[in-house]
Amino acid sequence: MRITCPLCGSRDRREFHYYGGAVYAERPAADAPPEAWDGYLHLRDNPAGETRDLWYHELGCSAWIEVTRNTVTHAVLSARLLAGPERQGRSARSILTKKKPNSGGKGR
Amino acid sequence: MASLLELTPCEGLLPVTAGGVTLAELPPALITSIAPFEAKQAAVARVLKSLGLGWPRPGRMIARGDACCLWSGRGQAMLIGAGAAGLEGIAALSDQGDGWARMRIEGAHSEAVLARLVPVDLSPAAFGKADVARTALGHMMLLIARTGGQAFDLMVFRSMARTAVHELTVAMKAVAARDNAT
Known part of the structure; x- marks a missing residue:
């Protein structure tokens, strides 16, 4: 499995650390109802198909990225930096793989 | 006052040459x-x-x-x-001047040596002069730059110097052995 880091380009999976669902980056407001906090802390989808999750490029540029991938086909569809638009160089979009999103139903 | 010995990170380990590839320590720098x-x-x-x-x-x-x-x-x-x-x-x-071991690997097969340890494409088309990557050397964190046609500057944490030299030397000898066999 290879992940296209928006800063470093296509890299082997061994350079990344998996954190969990992208929901972790969408923290509820401090005064949000308990249901929102319950969902944020404990409830996760487990889709057969497209999913978004957080990865840390630990052996690379040390950026946190959100990766959209397909759990059925193992295709990595896109990745974006979590911390703001990076202003120091090549744009993320220009080097991302331009694969068509997979419907997820076809499997192997 | 005690007189302390100043040692570079790869003191006594480098330079090493095998199969036309040379691995040498770079002089200390800020x-x-x-x-x-x-x-x-x-x-x-x-x-x-x-x-x-x-x-x-x-x-x-x-x-x-x-x-x-x-x-x-x-x-x-x-x-x-x-x-x-x-x-x-x-x-x-x-x-961070004391924190890094800096080395240069140079020679016709330097790419072939690094290909055994570094999981990125280092061919000139993908990694040209003045290109830099933060990636891995075996299991170590590595900062690598192409500084010449057949030369790469490598930086690993100083505490990993001996392991890095060992891994690179093994890869250099293996590439040299293949070269001799053909």
Whole structure:
């Protein structure tokens, strides 16, 4: 499995650390109802198909990225930096793989 | 007062040559990591420009004489061989001169040697002169730059110097053995 880091380009999976669902980056407001906090802390989808999750490029540029991938086909569809638009160089979009999103139903 | 011995990270380990590839330690130099504060990116770039360098794009280095500035991660660069005067207050600076083992690997098969340890494409088409990557050397963190047609500068944490030299030497000997066999 290879992940296209928006800063470093296509890299082997061994350079990344998996954190969990992208929901972790969408923290509820401090005064949000308990249901929102319950969902944020404990409830996760487990889709057969497209999913978004957080990865840390630990052996690379040390950026946190959100990766959209397909759990059925193992295709990595896109990745974006979590911390703001990076202003120091090549744009993320220009080097991302331009694969068509997979419907997820076809499997192997 | 005790007289302390100053040892470089690869003291007594390098240089090593095998199969026309040479691995040698680079001379000690000032190394400062620079992480610009929020909204100070342009100001940092201006100061670096005045040193004849500049803020490198991701995956690139800017060199001038003995000094260079290497991109080393998101919002971070390493200034090597030059002082960081003028950057105080606009960037987080940290002196890392004692923290890194710096080596140069050079020779016709240097790419073949690194291909055994580094999981990125280092062919000239994908990784040209002044290209930089933060990646792995075996299981170690590595900062690598192509500094010549057949030459790469490598930086690993100083505590990993002996392991890095061992891994690279084994790979050099293995590539040399293949070369002799054909």
